Amino acid sequence: QSALTQSASVSGSPGQSITISCTGTSSDIGGYDYVSWYQQHPGKAPKLMIFDVSNRPSGVSDRFSGSKSGYTASLTISGLQAEDEADYYCSSYTTSNTPGVIFGGGTKLTVL
Amino acid sequence: EVQLVESGGGLVKPGGSLRLSCVGSGFTFSNAWMTWIRQAPGKGLEWVGRIKSRYDGGTRDYAAPVKDRFTISRDDSKNTVYLEMSSLKTEDTAVYYCTTVRSITSCGHWGQGTLVTVSS
Numbered sequence: 001q002s003a004l005t006q007s008a009s010v011s012g013s014p015g016q017s018i019t020i021s022c023t024g025t026s027s028d029i030g031g032y033d034y035v036s037w038y039q040q041h042p043g044k045a046p047k048l049m050i051f052d053v054s055n056r057p058s059g060v061s062d063r064f065s066g067s068k069s070g071y072t073a074s075l076t077i078s079g080l081q082a083e084d085e086a087d088y089y090c091s092s093y094t095t096s097n098t099p100g101v102i103f104g105g106g107t108k109l110t111v112l
Numbered sequence: 113e114v115q116l117v118e119s120g121g122g123l124v125k126p127g128g129s130l131r132l133s134c135v136g137s138g139f140t141f142s143n144a145w146m147t148w149i150r151q152a153p154g155k156g157l158e159w160v161g162r163i164k165s166r167y168d169g170g171t172r173d174y175a176a177p178v179k180d181r182f183t184i185s186r187d188d189s190k191n192t193v194y195l196e197m198s199s200l201k202t203e204d205t206a207v208y209y210c211t212t213v214r215s216i217t218s219c220g221h222w223g224q225g226t227l228v229t230v231s232s
Contacts, residue, residue: 003156036218038157045209045225046149046157051218089157093217098176101147101159101217 004028004090004104011110017078020107022090023071028102030071034093037066037075040106041086049088050075077109085111114138114221116210121226124200128230132195134210134223141191142166145213148184148195150206151225158206160184162213163193178204200230 038046050066148160214220
């Protein structure tokens with residue numbers, strides 16, 4: 001099955017807000033509220049930032065928020081900070097081919 | 113504090129086998145669903161498979177590229193989840209992470225990863 005679609009890169013200045021989109025199909029994002037977002041700094045393991053579309057694990061800044069409309073999920077980061085520069089991946093439950101989890105290709109966030 | 117420590121990675125020839133282990137601490141391991149995620153060098157994340165807790169049936173699910181070649185198992189007495197890999201291919205080269213599962217599909221806590229290189 002094909003990966004979820006994310007733009008390759010996005011950038012913003014400190015203090016600004018940015019949104020990263022993740023597009024799927026009716027077999028994944030469009031059909032289930034099981035979208036997650038992960039942050040990965042170079043050489044580090046990913047970190048869960050959002051689960052079940054819009055829920056934040058404890059300890060994750062409220063500058064991070066998630067939403068979904070139709071087949072597209074979004075991660076918004078407000079008040080950009082230098083430490084937000086990282087790769088961001090979305091994922092969703094999927095029933096395409098074999099039931100499981102599918103990831104997006106990742107978006108590189110650059111803080112200018 | 114939740115900790116996950118993977119081990120067992122290394123260099124293996126195409127067609128070979130390898131077993132990865134992941135020891136968990138700081139949480140009730142027997143209640144946890146566990147997953148394996150991999151990341152090829154310079155590439156994105158790929159879900160490998162998941163094992164539910166024994167209480168929830170111990171069901172295992174796998175991604176299509178590894179189904180019939182990889183097997184996930186667990187030993188709750190050792191707080192350990194395993195990934196047995198056979199008929200390895202060069203495209204299986206990746207860092208393999210084990211994770212806890214939060215809310216059905218999301219990966220809550222991650223280990224540091226272990227590198228598997230499949231090459232002749």
